[in-house]
Amino acid sequence: MYAQMVDTGSPDNQALDAREARFQQRIDDGIRIEPQDWMPERYRKTLIRQISQHAHSEIVGQLPEGNWITRAPSLKRKAILLAKVQDEAGHGLYLYSAAETLGISRDQMVDDLHTGKAKYSSIFNYPTLTWADVGAIGWLVDGSAIMNQIPLCRCSYGPYARAMIRVCKEEAFHMRQGYDLMLALCRGTPAQKAMAQDALNRWWWPSLMMFGPPDGDSVHSAQSQAWKIKLFTNDELRQKMVDQTVPQAEYLGLTIPDADLKWNAERGHYDYGAIDWDEFYAVVKGNGPCNRERLDTRRQAWDDGAWFREALVAHADKQAQREHARAA
C-alpha cells in the first residue's frame, strides 16, 4: 500500500504491563488515541513509520503524473490533472501534520525521504510512458489506495483517522477522473484503445503488488491489527481490488493481463495468477525502473526551492523585528 511492510518493532517478552493493557483495552473498546494520551513507544514509532511513509508516497506520487501536465491532450484534462496532483500535495501535508503530533519534526521526515532512509510506495517507481498511464493510475492506483484508506478512517489514532477522512473524499474524484479518461480512450480510435490496453498491461501487476507481501510473509500484520492501525490484511484488500476491477475492465472492453484470472463460484471471488514478488522486493530495495530518478527529482525540487524558503524566513524575521522596534 502507500505504507508497505511497516515494522512494528519487537514485542517485549514479558507480559504487557498494566498501562499497556489499559491502552489495548481502550483500542478494543473503540476509543480513539489522541496525541497527548499515553501510548506504548512501539505504537508511537510504528505509527510514525506508517504515516510518514504514507505522506512520502503522496508527495512522490505527484511525480509520475506531473510528468504529463504540460502534455495533456486538452485544457479540460490539464485542469483536472493539475487539480488531482495538487490534491496529492495536500494529502502529503495532512499526513505530515498527523505524523508530527507523534513527536517527529517535519524537517526530519523530509530529510529521511531525501536521504533514502524512509520508504514510499513501490508503485511510484514505475514510469508513465503514455497519456493512458494517467488514466490507469487514477483508476487502478488511486482505486487501490481508496480500498486501503477507507478502513483507516476508523483507525485507532485520532489525527491519522481524521486525515484519512479528508483524503478519502478527494480520492473518489481521482479514481473517477482516471476511469473517465480510460473510457474516453476506449471509445476512441483503435490506436487509443490499444494505448489504454497497454497501460493496463503495465500497471496491473504493480497495482496488485502495492498491497504488500502475501499474508504469510507479512510479519508485522498481527500487531498492527491488534492496534487497529491496519484493519484488513494485504491479501484481503488485494482480493477486494481484483473483484472490483475485473467488471470495470470488462465494461471498458479491456483484458486483464492474467491468463489464470477466472471467477471462482465456490469462493465467490476471482482467482488470480501468481505475483512476481522478486520484482516487488527489487523495487522496494531501490532497483525499480525509476527509483533513482524519483529521489533525484525530489532533492532537486527541494534544493531549487531553498532560496525561496530562505527569503520567506528573512522577510518574516524582518517584519517581527520591526514590530518589536515599534512596540519598544
Place this chain on the structure above:
Amino acid sequence: MKNEWPLWEVFIRSQHGLAHRHVGSLHAPDAAMAINNARDVYTRRNEGTSIWVVKAVDITASDPDDKQALFDPAQSKVYRHPTFFPMPDEVKGL
C-alpha cells in the same frame, strides 16, 4: 534548513453564521503565509468563507490526565437539561 517554520493551527468557517472549526495544521514562516497556505491546503473545494490561523505554541490545552476532575462533575447535574423536568401534557408553551 534547520530553521523550521513554526506550526500553525488552522480554523475554517464553512458558512456565514457558523463558528470557525479546527481543520488541521501547517507550517509557515509567518501569519500571512500561513493564511495563504491554509487556503491552498484546506479550502480547495469551497470549504470556507473565512480562515483563522493560530500559532500552535500559543494554544494552552487541558491535560488528558485531568479529564475526570474537569468533566466528571457535570455528569451528576442532570437537572441542567430541560428534559429533567417532566411537564404536564395539557400545558403548552413549555
